[in-house]
Amino acid sequence: MSMEELTRIATLYYVDGQTQEELSRRFGISRATVGRMLKRAQELGIVEIRVQHHPTLTVDLERELVRRFGISRALLSVDHQDPEKQRALLAGLVATWLDRNLSDGAIVAVGMGRNVSAVSEHAMSATRRAATFVCAIGGSYRGGETMNPDHICRRLAARFGGESETLYAPAMIDDPAVRTALLENDTVRQSLDKARRADVALVGIGDMSEDSNMVRMGWFSAQEIAEAKRVGTVGDMMGYDFIDIHGQPAMTPIQGRVVGLSATDLRRIPNVIAIAAESSKVTAVLGGLRTGTVNTLATTASNAMAVLHLDDAMRGGKAA
Numbered sequence: 001m002s003m004e005e006l007t008r009i010a011t012l013y014y015v016d017g018q019t020q021e022e023l024s025r026r027f028g029i030s031r032a033t034v035g036r037m038l039k040r041a042q043e044l045g046i047v048e049i050r051v052q053h054h055p056t057l058t059v060d061l062e063r064e065l066v067r068r069f070g071i072s073r074a075l076l077s078v079d080h081q082d083p084e085k086q087r088a089l090l091a092g093l094v095a096t097w098l099d100r101n102l103s104d105g106a107i108v109a110v111g112m113g114r115n116v117s118a119v120s121e122h123a124m125s126a127t128r129r130a131a132t133f134v135c136a137i138g139g140s141y142r143g144g145e146t147m148n149p150d151h152i153c154r155r156l157a158a159r160f161g162g163e164s165e166t167l168y169a170p171a172m173i174d175d176p177a178v179r180t181a182l183l184e185n186d187t188v189r190q191s192l193d194k195a196r197r198a199d200v201a202l203v204g205i206g207d208m209s210e211d212s213n214m215v216r217m218g219w220f221s222a223q224e225i226a227e228a229k230r231v232g233t234v235g236d237m238m239g240y241d242f243i244d245i246h247g248q249p250a251m252t253p254i255q256g257r258v259v260g261l262s263a264t265d266l267r268r269i270p271n272v273i274a275i276a277a278e279s280s281k282v283t284a285v286l287g288g289l290r291t292g293t294v295n296t297l298a299t300t301a302s303n304a305m306a307v308l309h310l311d312d313a314m315r316g317g318k319a320a
Helices: 003-015 020-027 031-043 059-069 083-101 114-122 149-160 176-184 186-196 222-230 263-267 279-288 301-314
Strands: 073-077 105-112 132-135 163-165 202-208 232-239 241-244 269-276 294-301
Touching: 003 020, 003 031, 059 073, 059 301, 073 222, 073 301, 083 114, 083 132, 083 149, 083 294, 083 301, 105 149, 114 149, 114 269, 132 149, 149 163, 149 269, 149 294, 163 176, 163 279, 176 186, 186 279, 202 279, 222 232, 232 279, 241 279, 269 279, 279 294
Parallel strands: 073 294, 105 132, 105 202, 132 163, 202 269, 269 294
Antiparallel strands: 202 232, 232 241
8 A cells, every 4th residue: 555545545534524435435445445544544644633622621721821820821632541642632732733823934942852742743734834943952862853852853844844953962961161162162052042033932841750761861860860859859941941849940960961942041932832741740830830931831631730729739729
């Protein structure tokens, strides 16, 4: 089965509304073969099925998040018990928002992580744009494509149209002098300056887990993460900008090792979309909302409810 055949069958079924029985007669193949072809089209990404929840299911939560934290909007997905499917549902929501709002000439600063990568995987658009997707953090050969913003930028450009721009620097630098020199390098500075001028930023919110991607990649040891948690660190913005529950920079030695945009840079970007699908990130999301860097929060309905309840508890049971 060629890609052309799968695409033709999928278009007739999903777009034109022909039944499997009609397709079976039209092409002289069994209904079982038609079914296998449609399934194969989904596996190859020719077809992507999304469930659009009715907005009344989450509208009250969205309004309260906007009111309480001063953000512009919240994109809340329905809940799913499977973590990968949950991430896909939320990524599809963010990708749909981008498809509707991304314009020609737009600059998108791109972070890293599974949630940001998932947006590029689930993006679909019939409209080609002259957008620029620029890395907002350096690269890493560890962790695969999800931890390398260059891969994510290239895929976003392929899906939405436009071009991608690489940040030619490693993500992690242990030596402060080397990091300073890299930040002053003309090539690195030009890319970061373009990322700072972005109209939109796609960033992840991370939690403090000894089994996190940062530990698995060798950026930080499990002991360093544990020590950071002991001094009140609850998570990070974009993979490395560590924060406490109040949204303030965490006082931990693991700060300041990464080449990329800072929280100050993010505050100047008109629309920072912060994405967190995992239920383990409620505390980190609350800290992230309090940094003043987030304009659009993308998370699950249950996470949104938990964040509001945690904020209530910290305010003595009284809503803001």
